[in-house]
Amino acid sequence: MKTMIGTSKNFAWILAVQFAVALAFLPSLVSADQILKKFRPNYKAVLMADADTGRVLFVEQEHRKVYPASLVKLMSVLLTFEAIEAGKTSLESIVVTSTKASKIGGTQVFLKEGEEFTVRELLKAMIVRSANDATLAMAEHVSGNEDSFVRLMNQRAKELGMAHTEFHSPHGLPPSRGEKHNVSTAYDLFLLARFILQNHPQYLEWSAIEIDSFRAGTFQLVNTNRKLMRAYNGMDGMKTGYYRAAGFNLVSTAKRGERRLISVVMGSPNVKWRSRITSYLLDKGFNEYQTTELVEAGKIISQTVLVEDGQHKEVSIKPQMSASLLLGPGEEDKVKLFYQLPEKVVAPVEKGSMLGTLELRMGGKTMRQIPLVAAEEVPTQSFFASVAESIFNWSEGDE
Template sequence: MYIRSLCVAVCLFCVPLQAVDFDPGSKPPYAAALLLEAESGTVLFAHHPDRQRSPASTQKLVLKLVVLELAKAGKISLEDSVLVSRRAARTGGSQVFLKRGEIFTLRELMEAAAISSANDACVAIAEHVSGSTTGFVRLMNERAQSLGMHKTRVVNVHGLDNTPRGKGNLSTAHDLSKVARELILGHPEALEWSSTRRKPFRNGKFTLRATNKLLGRFQGLDGLKTGYTRRAGSCLVSTAMRHDMRLISVILGASSVSVRNRETRRLLTWGFENFSRVPIVETGELMGKVALNWGIEPEVRVLAQDTIVAVLTPEQKEQIVRHLELPEEFPAPVAAGTELGKLRVSLGDSLLAVVPIHAEKSIGRMGLWDKLMTYF
C-alpha cells in the first residue's frame, strides 16, 4: 500500500528551536527547585530535582495521599471517630495541642494536619488507620515506591527531623512533585484543605491557621504544603491555577521562609508569563478523506482519535509541525473506527505525539452488479 506524507501545518519561523530559560542566579538561594505543569507533568524548570534532602513537613503530602486513597476505596471514612492517644498528645513541633482521650473525626484531624501542619494530628491519624505509627510509616513508604518516588525514605509520619542525620526522612523535588500531582488530579479535598487560611477547630475553641502565607497573596495559588526544620531549611510545595493551566512548584532547602516564598513567586510568575496549554489536535477533528477502492461511496472522512495538548511558549506554538500519513486508497469495506493512518506532531527534532486517524463511518463494498454498472 502506497503511503503519502502530507505536512498539514508548517513551521512559520525557520529559526533554531530554543526553550525559554528561567534564571535562578549564579548562586540559587535554595538546594533544589522544580516547576512543572500539573496535568501533563511537563517540566518547565529544574535545579537539582533529584538531590535528596530532608523534606520536613512537605512529607505530610504522602500521609494525606495514603488516607485519601483509603477513604476513596471505602476502607476508612473521613467521618470516623478518632481517639487521641497519650503518644499523639505528647508529640512536639507544630501542633493543635491534642489532649489524651479527646475524640475528633478523621476529617478534622486531616484538616489540622493540612492547614496547620499539626504533628500531633498526624500521629493520631496514623494510629487510627494502622494501629501504630510504625504500620502507617510502612504504608507511606509502600505508596511512595509505587508512585515512583524511588529517592524517598519515610521514617516518621510528620516529617520531623528527630532522628540522627543519615537516618532521617529523605525526598527530592522530583519525588514531591509526583505526590503533589497525584493529590491534585485525584483528590479534590487536598486543595480544599490546603487553600483554607483559617478554620475553627475543637468546637471553635481553637483556630487552625494556614502555614502557607502565600495564600491570598499570589493570584490563583491554592496549596499545597510548607515545611521547615534546621536540617531541611525552608521548603514549600506550591500549586496555582490561572486560566486553564495549573502549575506546581517545589522549593527545598531555602535559607528562610521569606526566601522560599519569594522564589516560589518568581517561579510561578515566570511559568504563567511564558507558557500556556496549546491544543495541538482535538478528538474528532477532521483530518481529510481517503479514497475507497470499490466502495459504495467513493471516499471516507477520517478523524483524529485523541486530543493532544502541549505546554508551550508562544514561539514554540508557531514551530509545531503536523505530518499526516494516510493511504492513497483503501479497499472497501471499511468499518467506523478503523485506523487508516497516523498524525505525527513534532517540535524541532522532538516528536511530541503520534495520533491514530480513524474512519468516521462504515462504508460497504460494491456488489458485482454495482461494479458492472460503473462501466456504463
C-alpha cells in the first residue's frame, strides 16, 4: 500500500509523513473570540461545531464540569430510540405510569398512577415539553427501574467518549438530600447531540414542534425553546435545561442550505442571555465558514496503479464522490489530501471497482474519507500476448 499527500490546490506527490496527533485539532486550541469575551460573565462554557464532520469551530471552557439539568434527557431519548431499534419496545408500545413517576416534580404532563400512554406520546412529551414524569416512566419501561436505566446511561456515555460525564438520574432534576448532581461538559454534550443527529434524525421531528397536544388534546405541550426557534432562521432543536444551581443551558442546532451547526451554552443567568449567546455562536458559524468543495467526483487524479497481467500496464484512478468541508478564510491550504492506494493490482480490473481511499485531513485529524475507484476497465492480457511479453522480457534480460 502506498500513501501520497498533497494540498487541495496542489496534487504534487511527496512521501508519507506522520502528522501531529489529533490533539492539535481539539477544541481547547481554538482561539477565543473578542466579542464573546464581553459575554463571559453570562455563561460557564460554550461550544459551536460543524455537525457534519464534528469539527469544533469555537469553544471556551469545553471540559469544565457543569450541571446539565434537563439536557440529560438527550441520553434518555437516545436510549429509548436504541431500545426501539433493538426491538425491545416500539413507538406503539404501552407504558404504564408508576407511583414514583406520578409523584415527580418540576416540568411535567401530570401523569397519574396507572395511566397508560404509548412510547410515541411520551417521547413527544419528553422532547417538546421536557416532562420529567414522562422521562421517568420511559426509563422504567426501557430498563425495568430507574437505577438500571441510570447504569445504562453511564455505560452509553463511556461508549460515546463522554469522558467527564456522570449521570445520576434520567430527568436532570436537582438532587434531593443525599443524592448527587448529574455532571457533564459542553464537549461531552456536543458528542451526544451529534450522535443523535447522525443516527436518529427523527429526533428533529419532535424537537422542531413549537406547540402540540397531549392526553387526547386536553393538555398543551409548549416547546421550552419555542421563542428562539421562531426567531432564529434554520433552528429545529434540540434541548433546554435549567435549575438554579445549573443555570440556563441549551444544546441547539440549526441548518441553512447544506450546513448544519451545533451550539452548546451552559450556565447562563437567564433565557435572554442563553438565547443571545446561542444566536451569536450560530451566526459566527454561518457567517465565517463556508462549504468548500475540495475534491470533484469523477475527476481523474494524476496517480495511477500498476496492473499485473492486464492489457494495459496501469489503471487511472478517480474519486467516487465529491468531498466538501466547512472552512474559514485561508483554511483551504491547510487541508491535506492523503491518497492510500496499492502498488499494483492483478487484472482483470472492473471500471468503478474500489482500489483505495482518499482522506481529507486538517491538523492531523481525518475530516472526510472517500473511495477511490478505477476510472476504466483493464481486461486480462491474452495468453499469446502474455507469452510474447515473457519472451521479450527474457531476451531483454539476456542482453
